[in-house]
Amino acid sequence: MGEVIKVNHLQKKFKSEYALQDVSFEIEKGEIFGFLGPSGSGKTTTIKILTGQLSPTNGDVKVFKQDISFLKSPEARQRLGILSDNSGLYDRLTIEENLDLYRKIYNLKENSVKKSLEFVNLYSDRKKHINKLSKGMRQRVLLARTILHQPDLLFLDEPTSALDPVNKFHIYEGLRRLNAEGTTVFLTTHDMAEADTLCNRIAFLNNGKICAIGTPKELKKQYADDTLTVELKNGQQETISKGATDANKMFDWMQKNLVERVSTNEPSLGEIFVQVTGRKLV
Amino acid sequence: MNLSMKRMQAILVKDYKEFSRNLAVSSTILVPLVIALFYSRMGIDTIQVHFMAINMTFSLVATYIQCCLIAEEKEKNTLRNLMLSPATIPEILIGKSMLTFIITILILTGSILLTGYNPGNTLIMIIAFLLSSIFYITIGTLLGLIAKTVMESSVIVMPVFFLFSIGPFASAFVEKYPVLKVIEWLPSTQLINLAESLENNFKVGDLVQPFGLISLWIIIVMILTVIVYNKRMKDDI
Ligand SMILES: Nc1ncnc2c1ncn2[C@@H]1O[C@H](COP(=O)(O)OP(=O)(O)O)[C@@H](O)[C@H]1O
Ligand SMILES: [Mg+2]
Numbered sequence: 001m002g003e004v005i006k007v008n009h010l011q012k013k014f015k016s017e018y019a020l021q022d023v024s025f026e027i028e029k030g031e032i033f034g035f036l037g038p039s040g041s042g043k044t045t046t047i048k049i050l051t052g053q054l055s056p057t058n059g060d061v062k063v064f065k066q067d068i069s070f071l072k073s074p075e076a077r078q079r080l081g082i083l084s085d086n087s088g089l090y091d092r093l094t095i096e097e098n099l100d101l102y103r104k105i106y107n108l109k110e111n112s113v114k115k116s117l118e119f120v121n122l123y124s125d126r127k128k129h130i131n132k133l134s135k136g137m138r139q140r141v142l143l144a145r146t147i148l149h150q151p152d153l154l155f156l157d158e159p160t161s162a163l164d165p166v167n168k169f170h171i172y173e174g175l176r177r178l179n180a181e182g183t184t185v186f187l188t189t190h191d192m193a194e195a196d197t198l199c200n201r202i203a204f205l206n207n208g209k210i211c212a213i214g215t216p217k218e219l220k221k222q223y224a225d226d227t228l229t230v231e232l233k234n235g236q237q238e239t240i241s242k243g244a245t246d247a248n249k250m251f252d253w254m255q256k257n258l259v260e261r262v263s264t265n266e267p268s269l270g271e272i273f274v275q276v277t278g279r280k281l282v
Numbered sequence: 283m284n285l286s287m288k289r290m291q292a293i294l295v296k297d298y299k300e301f302s303r304n305l306a307v308s309s310t311i312l313v314p315l316v317i318a319l320f321y322s323r324m325g326i327d328t329i330q331v332h333f334m335a336i337n338m339t340f341s342l343v344a345t346y347i348q349c350c351l352i353a354e355e356k357e358k359n360t361l362r363n364l365m366l367s368p369a370t371i372p373e374i375l376i377g378k379s380m381l382t383f384i385i386t387i388l389i390l391t392g393s394i395l396l397t398g399y400n401p402g403n404t405l406i407m408i409i410a411f412l413l414s415s416i417f418y419i420t421i422g423t424l425l426g427l428i429a430k431t432v433m434e435s436s437v438i439v440m441p442v443f444f445l446f447s448i449g450p451f452a453s454a455f456v457e458k459y460p461v462l463k464v465i466e467w468l469p470s471t472q473l474i475n476l477a478e479s480l481e482n483n484f485k486v487g488d489l490v491q492p493f494g495l496i497s498l499w500i501i502i503v504m505i506l507t508v509i510v511y512n513k514r515m516k517d518d519i
Contacts, residue, residue: 051366054516074368082366088359090296092303097296104292105367145363 002029003065004153004184005050010059012045012208019045021208023059027201032175032185034195036273037205043188044085046205047155050186051082063153078106081151081183085158087142089130095141096126099148106149116144119174135162143171147178154178156187160194172198192269202269206277216269223272224265231261239265285376289369293377297351301381307350307432311389314339318393329481330451332399333474336390336411337447340470343389344418345425345442348382349435352426356514365515371508379419386415402480406489410476410496417469417500418446424507427514446470469499 005027012020020042027033035043048054050063052071061068063076070076089098099113117123120140130138139162147154156175160168175198179185189195195202196216203213212219230238232253240246253259267275301308318335355361355378364374390411401407421442429435450471456462465471476492 053366074370077366077368080366084362086359087363090300090360091358092300093296097299101292101296102367105289105364105369107286107288 003027004029004031004063005186006060006062006065007046007050008060010046010049010061011057012042012049012054013057018057019208020049020056023205023208023210025203025210025213027184027186029184030179030182031200032179032187032198034199034202035186035188035205036190036192036195036202036269037188038190041205042208043205044157047082047084047157047186047188051080051155052076078149079152081146081149081154083142083146083154083156083159087146089138089141089145091131092129094127094129095122095133095144098130098141099145102145102148108149112148116148119147119178120144121170136164136167139163140167140171143174147183150178150181151183154183154185156185158188158190160189160191168194192273196269204273204276211276212272219269219272220266223267223275225267227265229263229265230259231263232258233260234258285373286369289373290377290380293364293369293374294380297378297381300354301347301351307347310342310346311385313342314389314393315396318396322396322398327398329474329477332394332397333450333470333477334447335393335397336399337450337470337473339386339390339393340414340418341439341443341447344382344386344415345422346435346439347385348379348419348422349426349429349439350432351382352378352423353429353432353435356427356429357431361514371511375423375507375511379423382419382422383415386419387412390415401477402482402484406480407477410473410492413493413496413500414469414473417496417503420500420503420507424503424510427507427510450474467495469496472496 003026005025007026008024010020010023011018023042023046025033035046037043045054049056049061049068050071052068056068063071064079066076071080090101093101095117096113099116103110103113113126114123117126120143122137122140122144125133125137130141133141139159143156143159146156160171163171172194175185175187187195187199199216201213201215202219203210205211212222214222226242227239228242230240230250230253232238238249240249314335317338321331321335352361355364369377422439425438425442426435429438446468447470449465449468452462453465453471456465472492472495476489479488
């Protein structure tokens with residue numbers, strides 16, 4: 001219904017090798033969608049196709065319910081925000097001057113620069129020259145420039161890979177706020193914890209194929225084993241089945257008032273990834 | 283075509299700030315002026331000498347500076363961001379040419395004042411200079427899109443410098459080496475031919491060949507530039 005992106009059996013071939021073998025998914029308006037996979041799995045290629053920088057070899061791609069030729073139009077560009085893995089800045093200009101160029105290109109009000117810089121916590125640094133900034137600060141300037149025009153759909157290609165935990169946290173907060181104001185986010189990462197805290201829905205990509213897709217909760221449930229861990233007051237730890245077979249054990253412990261803590265054995269997203277692909281995520 | 287002046291102006295202002303803070307490139311604008319000053323001191327007043335300084339301005343200012351401006355945007359991955367913005371191809375390419383155009387006109391005026399060149403027909407020569415500026419800037423854009431780095435720009439501009447600025451002077455050897463006949467067709471040679479015919483009683487027919495050829499060169503280079511630009515947009519850089 002309110003889908004912003006719809007991809008059906010997408011394939012992309014570079015020379016003789018397929019970077020994307022069979023990719024299908026939909027993203028609804030208002031989602032933060034995480035695209036997870038090790039490097040070389042096809043994340044950047046997917047973003048490039050979804051933003052009109054590469055043409056697909058096969059398959060059907062719709063963005064804003066339109067064919068991808070629409071992506072090249074100024075109307076589409078006005079609605080998209082793209083932070084690619086190699087975006088650049090003008091080194092000899094200040095942070096503010098860099099954003100000011102794009103403010104004029106997008107035809108925005110003057111206060112948009114301030115708003116955007118406050119968003120990434122850089123407003124007080126606005127007079128600093130880009131060539132004096134740390135990698136993390138540059139990354140935040142790039143993000144500020146990408147969201148300057150409050151895009152309807154935001155593509156972020158590994159946006160936090162150069163950031164320390166504190167800055168990551170700031171960016172997460174900001175992205176949630178932006179998302180609450182109506183921006184749909186498509187994010188690639190190989191950071192499982194990031195996907196877990198930030199994304200409503202996740203797709204695992206491996207060798208150009210989606211091998212699992214769902215909310216973090218669904219995925220964990222789907223791949224959870226059927227056991228519970230019970231910690232007893234005497235310090236003992238027992239793993240029992242959720243089913244009827246171990247019901248008596250549990251009953252017994254509870255009757256003797258021995259139970260300290262019960263927890264489900266949910267796998268982390270990283271563990272699920274290894275389980276699904278037989279491959280570690282690095 | 284719907285061109286946004288605001289966007290092109292924004293690129294111009296940005297380019298000016300970057301250019302003025304980059305002495306390595308911005309100092310090259312002095313070279314043609316120094317050469318013009320040198321010739322004016324020698325007190326030679328021939329078309330050939332005047333055009334030495336003028337063609338130097340075209341290759342060192344129009345082509346070289348434009349090539350550096352474009353190559354730097356490519357090297358730093360900022361061109362792609364412009365391409366992905368709502369700015370259209372003409373807005374980006376014209377916006378990116380405006381600073382070089384203004385500087386070229388200023389330096390050209392400066393060199394002409396210094397050498398004391400007084401054209402046979404000022405209005406016609408101004409039009410020819412404006413057209414030539416467009417030609418050399420477009421060549422600069424094309425080379426900038428081909429060059430991978432700013433360093434490479436200085437190398438890639440050399441053939442243009444020799445062909446277009448020094449080339450016309452080789453026409454003296456045409457008798458001996460018939461290959462050099464092609465030099466006749468260069469826009470720089472055509473500019474000198476035009477200037478020479480303006481010195482005497484000229485007919486309107488004399489204008490057709492130089493203006494026709496210079497315009498043809500502009501069209502060819504512009505088409506090549508748009509092709510290379512679109513390729514760059516597609517290519518994974
Ligand atoms: N322009 C290209 N030409 C040839 N192969 C490419 C090109 N771009 C990407 N690839 C290949 O496609 C695969 C997926 O790359 P990419 O989408 O960049 O992965 P990721 O972003 O997940 O690290 C890789 O094997 C990569 O080598
Ligand atoms: Mg990538």
